[in-house]
Amino acid sequence: MATEEIQSPELSVADQLDNEIANLRVQVDSIKRELKLQTATLITSESTRQIIQDDSGRKSRQTRSSRSQELLAKADEQNAHKQQCLYRACASITTFKVSDPDPNAVDGGNVLGLRFEVMSKSRFLRPYYVMLNRPYPNSRYLRIHRHTVPQSIPLSGIAARYLPPPAAKDDVDVKKQDLTTFARTLRRELVRHQNRSAVIGDLRKSAGLESKDAKAKEGEVSVVDISAADAQAKQIRVEWSDGRSGRLVIDDDGDIVKMVVQGENGQDREAVRQLIGGSARIEEVTKRLEST
Structure with a gap:
């Protein structure tokens, strides 16, 4: 499929050749x-x-x-x-055993590893790992030892809910650990985070921000930047060429919560209507940008 190219008349012959070579390399x-x-x-x-x-x-071993x-x-x-x-794809959460080489490691260096597989755009991402050990004496309760989970994932809160420490002797309320629910909840959060991050890339692509050759027409007001405004990718920053800026807020699953656009004269509700219209999910905004 040929790549369409928008060239400015000011481009020199050398620049046009460089652009054509770059397009050919992409093809x-x-x-x-x-x-x-x-x-x-x-x-x-x-x-x-x-x-x-x-x-x-049909051929002999010598002539094969x-x-x-x-x-x-x-x-x-x-x-x-x-x-x-x-x-x-089928076993998105797997377990394995690890031996901690530290001679002073708790529980004889026995570590339980959890591997979480996450896909994005039909590709497997680098797996996430959570290492668990048993530091409590005379108890089989687990505790997080090491992990590679992004800081934006509420890992400590999930662990506090499903992997609570053992109760004291005089504590009547004994909370049991649920490793299965812990793993499923954590993977759901990892997938949600990756999906939110990926949809921001889709928004940028739909707005033409990923194309190096695309240029806005003279006098046309266009979106010049779309990026995550927080680590959890639940707030999306949108900026226009005329100086307006907006904040699009989505929930864990990509449903649009609200959007506010601020211009020179205060809130710009017309810009909100033009960008999201009646969209309920962030993917619908992507389709609207593609059609404009």
């Missing part, structure tokens, strides 16, 4: 990715594998095609990759 990278995807799809199909095996079997062996090896590698992806 080449896209074609390479598509070729790699189609090759992986063909080589793992049962009919293709049978053809390669039949061709290899090295190319056929290479294709079979790549097919096995791709099948293993597909199996791994299927496992990561």
